[in-house]
Amino acid sequence: MARHSVIEDTPPPGVLIVGAGFIADHHGAALRATPRARLAGIVDVDAGRASAAATAAGGVAWSTDLGEALARPDVDAVIVCTPNMTHEPIALQVAAAGKHLLMEKPLTITVPSARAVVEAFDAAGTVVMAAHTHRFYDYGRAVDDAIAGGAIGRPVFARLAMLGGWIWPDWRAWVLDPAKSGGHALHNGVHLLDLVSWWLRDEPVSVYARGRKRTAEELRIHDYLEMHVEYAGGASAVCEMSRGHRPSTIDRRDVLVAGTDGVLQLPAEGWGSPLVTESGASLLPPQAANGFAVQLDAWLDAIADPAAERAMTPADAVRAVALGVATELSIERAEPVTLDEVMGGVLA
Structure with a gap:
């Protein structure tokens, strides 16, 4: 931008x-x-x-x-x-x-x-x-740029994992109260749910999720999430979000997006992303930028020209909330939850 x-x-x-x-x-x-x-x-x-x-x-x-x-x-x-x-x-x-x-x-x-x-x-x-x-971090933009450029054809599957340790100061943190945070799926899980939906360029139709309390049973949120999203065009995504891994300093991110013409994989460490197609293997060039600065520019662009295409639309924001709500409901019910249900029949 x-x-x-x-x-x-x-x-x-x-x-x-x-x-x-x-x-x-x-x-x-x-x-x-x-x-x-x-x-x-x-x-x-x-x-x-x-x-x-x-x-x-x-x-x-x-x-x-x-x-x-x-x-x-x-x-x-x-x-x-x-x-x-x-x-x-x-x-x-x-x-x-x-x-x-x-x-x-x-x-x-x-x-x-x-x-x-x-x-x-x-x-x-x-x-x-x-x-x-995360839409404005290096890795998020590098993956999206590759997909937009047709590097893997039409994306049909994404797997995104963010595995980290405990980050909250103590048990009184508001994030640990689902009435205040909305639950872990709305606080941290939305990062992944929004990213895979952005990359896949498809509308989510259902979420099937499982939550665990890895740190302690006394937790009121699930600090570990597994989320499976199905899309209208036939794509699917698997997201894994954790704030309960050990050691507490762990910070691991894995990205894989498969398309009709190839597979893009971002390694857990480093920015050289391997891209595999029938023509062979290559590396995506690394990108270096401050995600908060890039995001600020995108917001200021929207303010300067409200009619221009936005990097993050209000509809995207509402969809992310709906995905988080559907995830929490799916964990509670132990069954898939449709976006149509949580959106009240309106998906746009």
Whole structure:
């Protein structure tokens, strides 16, 4: 995605970050590194945390009152990095204020609330995008570029595994409460579900999933997920997501996409991706970029030209929520769940 220079007479949009956790640090770093936007301030319910983050960012404005911050004339857009259960009310407040929004995934934790958010931004005439950052990481773009270029023909199967260790500070973390996070499928599983659907270029129709509590039976979420997705055009995908592997420092990612004309495989380590076709084997060139910076550019592109094709559409964000919800329901019922059921009969 091309970067665009800032017209000298037009000040770059001011972006407010809501939530001062570790993900906000990544978004803030991307903002400070681009001339296309500026960090206008930080909002957090904890005054000490908001103040400390604002000081670390160079002394920008901070507040504990989102309404007050949204009313400032120098705030044009918002990046939200708060717990999942807060996403809908914050998004609706941002839409009502007429600001653009980049929402950390998932967009919300239910399909009706995701739709309500999209409708609110449609009515306001402003841009909403879910921050599914893996679409903008090197490996995500390298695989998609190869598929788009016809390297493996029509993709018919994908396998994606992300195996990691425990990352949460303690048992009180909001992520471990499914009422707050939506469950592990909505918090972390959506990374994989969104990616394979993007790569396969097909509409998901059902999910059959299994969850395990690898760390301890006392967990209220499944920290290990197996998700099998079937698609309208006949493709399928198998996703494996874990935050319960040992040692806790493990960080393994495996990618395989099979098509009618070849197989693309990304090794667990390194960026040289093997591509195997009837013509032989070759390597995809590595790509090096900051995923948060690339994602920020895509959002700013959408703000600059709302009519242009988007790298992550509102429909994509709603579909990701639906896939996460279907996964959680499938685990609960021990049977496949259709997207038609969780989407209420509307798949687009």
